[in-house]
Amino acid sequence: MDRYAQMFQRLESEKQGAFVPFVTLGDPDVETSLAVVEALVAGGADALELGIPFSDPIADGPTIQKSAIRALEKGVTPRDCLAIIHRIREHHKDIPIGLLLYSNLVLAPGIDEFYRLAAEAGVDSILIADVPIREAEPFMAAAKTHGIQQILIAPPNASQATLQQIGELSSGYTYLLGRAGVTGTETAADMPASDLISKLHDVGAAKPILGFGISKPEQVKAAIEAGAAGAIAGSATVKIIEQHLDDKAMMLTRLSEFVAGMKSATNK
Amino acid sequence: MSKQLSTKFGDYGGMYVPELLIPALDQLEQAFLNAQQDPDFQQEFKSLLNDYAGRPTPLTKTRNLVSNPKVTLYLKREDLLHGGAHKTNQVLGQALLTKRMGKTQVIAETGAGQHGVATALACALLGLKARIYMGAKDVERQAPNVFRMRLMGAEVIPVNAGSGTLKDAVNEALRDWSASYQDAHYLLGTAAGPHPFPTIVREFHKMIGEEIRAQILEKEGRLPDALVACVGGGSNAIGAFADFIDTPEVQLIGVEPAGKGLHTHEHGAAIAKGTKGILHGAYSYIMQTPEGQIEESYSVSAGLDYPAVGPQHAYLHDIGRATYESVTDEEALNAFQLLARKEGIIPALESSHALAHALNMADAAEEETLIVVNLSGRGDKDLAHVQQFLKGDTHNG
Numbered sequence: 001m002d003r004y005a006q007m008f009q010r011l012e013s014e015k016q017g018a019f020v021p022f023v024t025l026g027d028p029d030v031e032t033s034l035a036v037v038e039a040l041v042a043g044g045a046d047a048l049e050l051g052i053p054f055s056d057p058i059a060d061g062p063t064i065q066k067s068a069i070r071a072l073e074k075g076v077t078p079r080d081c082l083a084i085i086h087r088i089r090e091h092h093k094d095i096p097i098g099l100l101l102y103s104n105l106v107l108a109p110g111i112d113e114f115y116r117l118a119a120e121a122g123v124d125s126i127l128i129a130d131v132p133i134r135e136a137e138p139f140m141a142a143a144k145t146h147g148i149q150q151i152l153i154a155p156p157n158a159s160q161a162t163l164q165q166i167g168e169l170s171s172g173y174t175y176l177l178g179r180a181g182v183t184g185t186e187t188a189a190d191m192p193a194s195d196l197i198s199k200l201h202d203v204g205a206a207k208p209i210l211g212f213g214i215s216k217p218e219q220v221k222a223a224i225e226a227g228a229a230g231a232i233a234g235s236a237t238v239k240i241i242e243q244h245l246d247d248k249a250m251m252l253t254r255l256s257e258f259v260a261g262m263k264s265a266t267n268k
Numbered sequence: 269m270s271k272q273l274s275t276k277f278g279d280y281g282g283m284y285v286p287e288l289l290i291p292a293l294d295q296l297e298q299a300f301l302n303a304q305q306d307p308d309f310q311q312e313f314k315s316l317l318n319d320y321a322g323r324p325t326p327l328t329k330t331r332n333l334v335s336n337p338k339v340t341l342y343l344k345r346e347d348l349l350h351g352g353a354h355k356t357n358q359v360l361g362q363a364l365l366t367k368r369m370g371k372t373q374v375i376a377e378t379g380a381g382q383h384g385v386a387t388a389l390a391c392a393l394l395g396l397k398a399r400i401y402m403g404a405k406d407v408e409r410q411a412p413n414v415f416r417m418r419l420m421g422a423e424v425i426p427v428n429a430g431s432g433t434l435k436d437a438v439n440e441a442l443r444d445w446s447a448s449y450q451d452a453h454y455l456l457g458t459a460a461g462p463h464p465f466p467t468i469v470r471e472f473h474k475m476i477g478e479e480i481r482a483q484i485l486e487k488e489g490r491l492p493d494a495l496v497a498c499v500g501g502g503s504n505a506i507g508a509f510a511d512f513i514d515t516p517e518v519q520l521i522g523v524e525p526a527g528k529g530l531h532t533h534e535h536g537a538a539i540a541k542g543t544k545g546i547l548h549g550a551y552s553y554i555m556q557t558p559e560g561q562i563e564e565s566y567s568v569s570a571g572l573d574y575p576a577v578g579p580q581h582a583y584l585h586d587i588g589r590a591t592y593e594s595v596t597d598e599e600a601l602n603a604f605q606l607l608a609r610k611e612g613i614i615p616a617l618e619s620s621h622a623l624a625h626a627l628n629m630a631d632a633a634e635e636e637t638l639i640v641v642n643l644s645g646r647g648d649k650d651l652a653h654v655q656q657f658l659k660g661d662t663h664n665g
């Protein structure tokens with residue numbers, strides 16, 4: 001059984017939803033980033049969603065843009081990011097690790113080679129922010145070859161045809177967009193998303209985890225009550241890094257506390 | 269639904285955008301296909317082009333510019349189009365599509381400010397609300413255009429992220445659109461970006477080439493040997509080329525900005541020096557690091573300062589139907605001054621790149637040669653910037 005399936009099975013028996021924090025790898029530097037991810041796990045993260053910094057992140061708002069810039073200014077490369085994941089995987093055999101990035105970083109080494117390297121590092125899933133389902137074919141083929149689950153996005157405006165394809169093609173989990181727009185806590189997710197969630201259920205999609213605009217435990221609770229299998233918080237997590245750049249110990253403490261607070265809202 | 273357009277040119281192009289934007293792009297494609305079949309739409313577009321924007325633009329034979337007697341050089345005078353550049357053509361088309369889709373707002377990006385000015389004027393005319401993203405560096409070097417846009421009621425939003433140029437303005441426009449697509453149309457300003465933009469922009473600019481064909485046949489009784497246009501994202505070039513793609517005896521030449529030289533990192537020559545990748549929704553030639561991070565481009569001309577190129581140009585390059593050359597800042601600045609002095613026409617710095625290459629061709633020509641340069645815009649917007657350069661002040665923001 002793959003790690004997402006194991007996670008969902010465990011959560012089911014514990015009557016919980018998943019809480020999944022997102023951070024950009026290499027932010028603010030490689031060593032701190034490793035400690036950041038450890039702090040997320042220590043706080044009780046059920047899975048990890050990790051970004052590779054890209055120069056032109058069109059799906060991201062100011063907070064995650066800045067995190068990418070911090071990492072890029074330190075010269076962090078995709079290989080450095082995969083090396084961080086490799087080290088995390090050595091300590092945490094069971095936690096699902098998802099990569100979230102942009103297509104050009106996948107193309108640079110070649111699609112197949114990128115997926116091979118990711119699988120070798122211990123990545124479970126890949127979500128490419130600027131690859132919609134209609135362009136996904138070569139990426140999904142590489143994912144299949146290397147035993148990686150390609151994560152698909154279900155936006156609030158998805159057509160029935162798109163939902164149908166998500167039903168056919170999704171694996172791991174389905175990234176349910178809480179609202180239109182880019183990442184950021186400036187605009188909260190629309191709740192409840194129960195309508196879209198039941199449509200995804202009807203088409204047989206992989207379990208939906210709600211992301212975009214999630215920053216508070218109440219939202220996690222609402223997402224799970226609406227039928228989502230969990231919630232992802234990106235900008236809110238990254239913001240904690242940004243606010244404590246000159247006090248790393250405090251950064252790590254606050255990250256663990258934040259994850260613990262969000263996780264405590266996942267009880268069904 | 270009527271039939272869909274092809275989303276790619278060979279391997280190039282595509283729709284590499286967040287899933288969220290797919291419905292908006294599909295809606296646009298459908299509106300465009302319907303409009304192309306609708307005689308009322310065509311009539312309205314044509315009457316705006318003719319009676320408001322001033323089409324057809326003249327084809328002017330240069331009198332003093334070329335010293336080689338074997339060479340005849342014509343200028344397609346898009347500089348005389350209302351707004352000061354070719355940009356107005358396709359903006360009018362997309363603004364009409366905006367209304368057709370029932371949207372009330374327009375988002376645009378701009379580099380030189382020419383696309384922003386065209387967007388602002390079309391929105392003023394058609395009662396649409398415009399917000400225009402412009403790199404902070406470009407806001408500085410194209411100040412008169414910023415004022416023009418604001419005069420015509422558009423909101424101009426400076427973008428500080430990244431290099432503060434066109435690429436970053438496109439990023440910001442795409443981000444805005446992903447939250448506002450229900451009421452807003454993203455009026456992309458060049459033949460790049462995700463499908464269907466490269467196709468729509470070409471179709472709404474292709475009268476440039478159609479007019480060139482008719483005008484040169486009337487004046488010279490034959491087609492040109494070469495058609496030369498500058499290439500930023502590629503809209504004026506594809507508009508000039510489109511009608512000639514199936515006419516192989518006409519050489520099609522795109523001119524990219526070599527900036528401070530192709531041997532430096534300061535240029536914007538995506539075809540000459542870039543590699544294949546994805547930027548702003550399309551697979552094409554882009555300037556990038558080996559890891560796939562997008563590199564900042566550079567050109568003295570803001571409108572050519574873009575690290576990618578429209579996908580159809582990448583395709584025309586690969587199949588050998590068009591050739592892509594490059595011209596340095598210095599050559600472009602020389603051509604800029606030469607045209608002013610010899611013909612009494614002040615060209616845009618962008619268009620000066622095309623002209624500079626044509627002048628190089630003219631110098632080298634040993635046979636009778638008929639060249640048409642697409643003079644995509646006028647240079648008013650560049651006066652302060654060029655003045656600084658000529659004072660020996662090479663500070664360029």
Ligand SMILES: Cc1ncc(COP(=O)(O)O)c(C=O)c1O
Nearest residue numbers: 382500501502503504571644645
């Ligand atoms: C006068 C002029 N020519 C050319 C360009 C370059 O754009 P494109 O390559 O889309 O024609 C611009 C862009 O701002 C422009 O203002």
